[in-house]
Amino acid sequence: MHVDIKHIQELIKEKDLKVTPQRIGVLEAIYTLRNHPTAEQIIDFIHDKYPSIAIGTVYKTLDTFVKYGVINKVLTEGEVMRYDGVLKHHHHLYNEGNEEIQDYINEELDEMLKTYFEKNAIEGYHISSITLHISGKSINKKSINKKSINQKQ
Amino acid sequence: MHVDIKHIQELIKEKDLKVTPQRIGVLEAIYTLRNHPTAEQIIDFIHDKYPSIAIGTVYKTLDTFVKYGVINKVLTEGEVMRYDGVLKHHHHLYNEGNEEIQDYINEELDEMLKTYFEKNAIEGYHISSITLHISGKSINKKSINKKSINQKQ
DNA sequence: ATTCTTGCAAAGCATTTGCACCCTG
């Protein structure tokens, strides 16, 4: 569950962004929190380690990261913004009842969809990516089985 | 392109909601605008006909309609809220470049996905619905071919 | 040294809320 700071620094450097404690903190928060954190959750997390970081800076950093493809925004029903550090293509499980969104990686399914749309193209439209939004319920109240769900990168 | 007011009134009555001009106006706006309007677009539309309707009322009405299943919220990357009057199950095409979101109805695809997940259930998880979020580009700059895309209900 | 980044506080803006009044059923 430990996050590799060296790796985080490289991710930032790769995009020709300056490596600052604030940026490291934001990425560290996102990778640690993992469950599509809100800006608020990220700020709270960071304030434990670096209490002086400004809220505005976190927002600017998040924007920068999204712009440079370091993280992504998560689709929500218009609540607050949520961010996602998993860049590998994946789908989302929206757990009805609690507000949780889990990642779901399934390359076989991706392949099937790709094949389907190769054979059944949407006329006049060029697809660049398909993401499933799966709504449902966790059957046992514990977390979802780890064989099927992959939350990590 | 004309919206049937009688039908709108019935939709409201069906849910045991009082039929008021404000509610009729909101639904009329959503069905007329059709392209996942924002609250602001809905308010502008309504103000042409009923200039005195209050903004707060529109928000309350939208909330009520969502709660009673008359309309749905659309998933977005945290911008403003968008609403959708199409209740039949459908997917969304996110047009990169412009901000438009189009509906995409494909029952064959729905069937295929259903079958897939019957055979390959996500352990511990009960799926209630699957919505595709398809990103891509319109190839010709005009609107997407009508054979493939269904914007209406 | 230069350019990018940060902190701070104010501003912006979509949405929500409270409450007296009004209208639908």
Place this chain on the structure above:
DNA sequence: CAGGGTGCAAATGCTTTGCAAGAAT
């Protein structure tokens, strides 16, 4: 006429912005 719905305006709260000071390359 009873209970829900509306209008208004203030409040809320997330996010953005502007700019001077600071830090990274």
